[in-house]
Amino acid sequence: MTVEQQTRFRTLKDIPTPDYMSPGGSLCAGCGGLLAVRLFHKVLGPNLVWVNAAGCLTVMVNYPYVPLKSNWLYTAFASAPAGAQGVRDAFDILIQKGKIPAEEDVKVVVLTGDGGAYDIGLQSTSGAMYRNLDFYYLCYDNQAYGNTGFQVSSATPIGSATATTPPTPSEPGGNMFKRKDLFEIWRAHKPPYIATLSSSFAVDFLRKVEKGSKMKGPKLFISLAGCPTGWGYDPRETIREEKLAVDTGIWPLKEAVNGEVKHTYLPRALKPVEEYLSTQARYEHLFRPTKRTEVIRMIQNDVNNYWKMVSKDENVEIRLVGE
Amino acid sequence: MENDETKGAEVTIRLGAAAGDGIQSAGEMMMKVLARSGLYISTYNGNQSLIRGGHVWFHIHAGTRKVYSLGYGIDFLVPLTQLAFDQHFESVNTGGAVIYDPSIVKPHDLQQGVRGIPVPLGEIALKYDKRPIMKNTVALGALTSNLGVKFEVLADAITDQFGRKNPGVAESNIKAAREGYDLVKNLGAQSFELKYDYSCTKPVLTADYAFALGAVNAGCRFYAAYPMSPASPIVHWMASHAKQLGLTVFLGEDEISVINATIGASYAGARAMCGTSGGGFALMQEAVGEAAMTETPVVVVDVMRAGPSTGLPTKTSQGDLNMMLGISQDDFPRIILAPRDSADSFYTAGRAFNLAERYQVPAIILLDFAIGDGGYSTVEGLDPSFTVDRGKVVSVPSPGAVSGGWFRRFALTDDNISPRSFPGTPDLMFVAKTDEHDEWGHDLSDVNSGLKEFLPLRVKMHEKRMKKLESIKKELRLPEIFGPTGADITIVTWGSSANPAREAVQRLRMQGVSVNSLEFTDLYPLNESEIKRILQVPGKKVALEANYTGQFETLLKRETGIIMDAHIRKYDGEPIYPSEVEKGVLSLRKEVHAVV
Ligand code: SF4
Numbered sequence: 061m062t063v064e065q066q067t068r069f070r071t072l073k074d075i076p077t078p079d080y081m082s083p084g085g086s087l088c089a090g091c092g093g094l095l096a097v098r099l100f101h102k103v104l105g106p107n108l109v110w111v112n113a114a115g116c117l118t119v120m121v122n123y124p125y126v127p128l129k130s131n132w133l134y135t136a137f138a139s140a141p142a143g144a145q146g147v148r149d150a151f152d153i154l155i156q157k158g159k160i161p162a163e164e165d166v167k168v169v170v171l172t173g174d175g176g177a178y179d180i181g182l183q184s185t186s187g188a189m190y191r192n193l194d195f196y197y198l199c200y201d202n203q204a205y206g207n208t209g210f211q212v213s214s215a216t217p218i219g220s221a222t223a224t225t226p227p228t229p230s231e232p233g234g235n236m237f238k239r240k241d242l243f244e245i246w247r248a249h250k251p252p253y254i255a256t257l258s259s260s261f262a263v264d265f266l267r268k269v270e271k272g273s274k275m276k277g278p279k280l281f282i283s284l285a286g287c288p289t290g291w292g293y294d295p296r297e298t299i300r301e302e303k304l305a306v307d308t309g310i311w312p313l314k315e316a317v318n319g320e321v322k323h324t325y326l327p328r329a330l331k332p333v334e335e336y337l338s339t340q341a342r343y344e345h346l347f348r349p350t351k352r353t354e355v356i357r358m359i360q361n362d363v364n365n366y367w368k369m370v371s372k373d374e375n376v377e378i379r380l381v382g383e
Numbered sequence: 384m385e386n387d388e389t390k391g392a393e394v395t396i397r398l399g400a401a402a403g404d405g406i407q408s409a410g411e412m413m414m415k416v417l418a419r420s421g422l423y424i425s426t427y428n429g430n431q432s433l434i435r436g437g438h439v440w441f442h443i444h445a446g447t448r449k450v451y452s453l454g455y456g457i458d459f460l461v462p463l464t465q466l467a468f469d470q471h472f473e474s475v476n477t478g479g480a481v482i483y484d485p486s487i488v489k490p491h492d493l494q495q496g497v498r499g500i501p502v503p504l505g506e507i508a509l510k511y512d513k514r515p516i517m518k519n520t521v522a523l524g525a526l527t528s529n530l531g532v533k534f535e536v537l538a539d540a541i542t543d544q545f546g547r548k549n550p551g552v553a554e555s556n557i558k559a560a561r562e563g564y565d566l567v568k569n570l571g572a573q574s575f576e577l578k579y580d581y582s583c584t585k586p587v588l589t590a591d592y593a594f595a596l597g598a599v600n601a602g603c604r605f606y607a608a609y610p611m612s613p614a615s616p617i618v619h620w621m622a623s624h625a626k627q628l629g630l631t632v633f634l635g636e637d638e639i640s641v642i643n644a645t646i647g648a649s650y651a652g653a654r655a656m657c658g659t660s661g662g663g664f665a666l667m668q669e670a671v672g673e674a675a676m677t678e679t680p681v682v683v684v685d686v687m688r689a690g691p692s693t694g695l696p697t698k699t700s701q702g703d704l705n706m707m708l709g710i711s712q713d714d715f716p717r718i719i720l721a722p723r724d725s726a727d728s729f730y731t732a733g734r735a736f737n738l739a740e741r742y743q744v745p746a747i748i749l750l751d752f753a754i755g756d757g758g759y760s761t762v763e764g765l766d767p768s769f770t771v772d773r774g775k776v777v778s779v780p781s782p783g784a785v786s787g788g789w790f791r792r793f794a795l796t797d798d799n800i801s802p803r804s805f806p807g808t809p810d811l812m813f814v815a816k817t818d819e820h821d822e823w824g825h826d827l828s829d830v831n832s833g834l835k836e837f838l839p840l841r842v843k844m845h846e847k848r849m850k851k852l853e854s855i856k857k858e859l860r861l862p863e864i865f866g867p868t869g870a871d872i873t874i875v876t877w878g879s880s881a882n883p884a885r886e887a888v889q890r891l892r893m894q895g896v897s898v899n900s901l902e903f904t905d906l907y908p909l910n911e912s913e914i915k916r917i918l919q920v921p922g923k924k925v926a927l928e929a930n931y932t933g934q935f936e937t938l939l940k941r942e943t944g945i946i947m948d949a950h951i952r953k954y955d956g957e958p959i960y961p962s963e964v965e966k967g968v969l970s971l972r973k974e975v976h977a978v979v
Binding site: 086122137178180182205208209225226231 | 436437609610611612615618619622623624625626627632634636637662666692693
């Protein structure tokens with residue numbers, strides 16, 4: 061029987077009802093990061109320790125509005141995976157000594173934003189993967205430092221305006237660096253499981269976390285995190301924005317099992333990136349006062365090139381935009 | 384100084400709401416209104432580390448004479464939530480007023496002599512938008528009317544705020560504000576009138592923007608940072624003006640990268656600086672030692688917030704001084720400066736660069752949240768004239784300075800400062816070694832370490848670096864006295880604690896208390912003999928600072944042997960209020976009299 065056949069999650073109706081995050085937290089309305097954490101928690105159940113480094117979701121744990129029903133350890137910014145190492149090791153010792161029953165299956169989950177995952181904490185993650193630490197990593201990727209006022213991170217896409225890459229007369233395109241390919245950086249370490257996620261494809265999301273949970277060793281996830289505050293769209297539209305990111309091919313949904321990559325959602329025809337970019341204030345300067353066609357085209361080309369490779373590797377046909 | 388002590392007309396205003404209600408921008412608009420009416424300003428941003436909800440406030444102290452900190456109490460409270468009312472109503476002064484929306488705020492327990500001015504803020508705001516987001520502009524209208532400032536000044540400030548982006552938004556905000564203004568006017572509720580001078584705008588800046596401006600004015604060409612509150616306004620400003628200023632802004636993946644890039648830029652010849660807050664500085668420490676060992680000048684600004692660890696991200700403190708005194712391992716020279724306010728920050732940036740380059744040492748600047756993010760103060764007549772002094776930079780070798788293709792970069796000299804060259808200068812190649820090294824930069828750490836012929840050299844190199852402190856301390860500024868000399872009580876302050884002390888001194892002197900304050904801005908190295916002389920006053924000395932252990936008081940004692948008679952220390956994250964200083968001084972005064 062394949063893993064797919066064993067899944068508990070077939071339709072949206074299978075999303076588990078128990079929620080381990082209570083409502084009423086102090087994050088922005090419509091935060092995609094929070095949505096990802098909720099879904100993630102639903103799959104793994106209540107027995108887990110979050111090991112968190114500074115970010116928006118840190119602000120969530122805000123007395124008296126603490127929405128969690130699980131444990132939380134806050135580490136220095138650069139070292140959440142190292143903190144997770146200590147927690148996991150201690151649990152293993154306690155299990156060995158019979159002080160906590162193995163059946164309790166306490167899970168250790170590193171939770172950081174993209175700043176923590178792509179920038180300051182990358183070294184620590186690399187070390188944890190190298191040591192084959194049995195842990196989960198959930199990166200909610202809102203593509204900038206949201207908590208401190210939306211500054212550029214190495215996950216910020218080309219063309220995005222941030223507080224530190226504002227479009228100016230001499231630099232009208234916003235951020236001009238390409239985002240790091242964290243999926244591939246992680247994959248180079250050959251952990252058993254890596255996946256990209258989006259709450260807008262909830263069944264895919266849940267299945268991947270479930271699949272990862274059946275493996276021992278590092279299991280790492282990057283979830284797109286629609287960010288109404290930083291990206292500049294109506295908080296109601298988070299799911300629509302994230303879905304557009306997937307449908308335009310900007311956010312591929314994929315996994316790597318023991319290093320082998322497979323896309324879990326293959327759009328037959330990509331939507332033009334413009335449809336996505338034009339809905340967000342962080343890209344407004346690409347459309348107004350004058351349309352910056354060269355930047356938009358550059359973004360579209362990157363997407364096209366990516367999917368060309370995918371269609372070759374996975375032997376599928378995908379209709380690209382403008383080709 | 385005497386003029387400063389005659390009480391002029393002044394007003395204190397506090398706007399309170401939930402995060403996300405736009406209270407900071409409303410506060411800044413009100414501040415502009417008053418500054419453009421010719422008043423002196425000092426503000427504080429009572430922020431919370433929150434994205435939404437909670438309680439945030441913005442405080443403005445304005446006056447026809449100079450104002451320095453938050454002032455005394457609140458003359459006008461504008462609470463947009465019940466929580467904001469509950470938190471602040473007890474501080475409203477007699478004769479003051481609370482402007483509130485009766486459908487949102489129940490003004491229970493108002494003290495006698497405090498007027499409640501009900502204005503249907505939400506209802507008016509709803510006329511102009513589906514959601515009542517403009518209620519803060521309506522409140523500004525009411526407030527402006529109450530203060531007797533003409534409406535046009537507010538309308539201009541609103542246009543500035545929204546106009547460029549969206550003239551339609553500005554227009555409806557102005558209409559909403561107008562309703563608030565007229566409503567109060569018709570009530571005849573105007574309660575306050577200061578002397579306004581609409582022809583004389585008083586410019587305001589926060590200390591971090593002033594610092595950034597000062598740095599650029601002093602030739603800063605490289606700025607590096609990693610996101611950390613409350614230091615981020617500096618990098619935002621630098622990034623949005625980088626091209627126009629000929630500045631390179633480097634955004635690293637962490638603070639280790641940030642300071643190393645800064646050292647690299649300085650080594651290669653640029654005036655380079657980086658900025659962070661305490662937690663980020665903790666990561667930079669090893670590299671500050673590296674800058675000192677390689678004698679590479681570098682300027683680092685730390686906008687302090689309350690710790691330890693992430694502490695109170697949006698609250699203030701003066702708790703990082705000990706870290707700066709003990710950065711990294713073993714002894715090395717460093718300069719620590721702490722400007723008092725925005726104007727000071729502007730000039731300090733330039734001084735820091737010149738000192739760092741002249742002595743080839745790290746210079747650390749301590750700002751804090753109280754005067755940084757949201758802490759505006761009036762800066763009149765900033766003088767941009769500045770002479771860049773890059774110290775002993777050489778481009779042609781002097782006799783004996785070169786041998787075998789190597790430059791005697793770390794030469795032992797009379798003044799302990801070695802000539803410096805930049806990479807690419809013909810014949811002046813050198814190795815900037817973090818291990819102990821000889822005059823040529825060749826290391827003393829490996830095959831030579833511990834050999835008896837090299838021991839004296841290690842001693843000389845170490846002493847050469849350390850002895851720079853002797854020259855530096857003669858160049859640093861001595862503390863300044865605020866108020867007349869020869870008082871019964873002297874409040875000893877450093878950095879931003881000077882501001883509440885000034886207001887307390889003014890107020891106390893009006894009550895006939897003989898008090899002044901002594902303001903330190905240059906904290907390390909201290910010129911012991913001069914400071915001893917200055918502090919040899921007959922009166923009592925009380926140290927004022929915002930940390931638990933009295934970090935500066937301890938430094939003073941360590942360096943000069945001077946012991947304070949008392950101290951006032953605050954570490955709840957809130958700024959020091961003049962009333963707290965006053966209370967502390969008065970209790971000490973009782974003691975003084977008891978002794979007499
Ligand atoms: S800034 Fe963005 S990522 Fe952060 S809490 Fe708000 S919506 Fe979520």
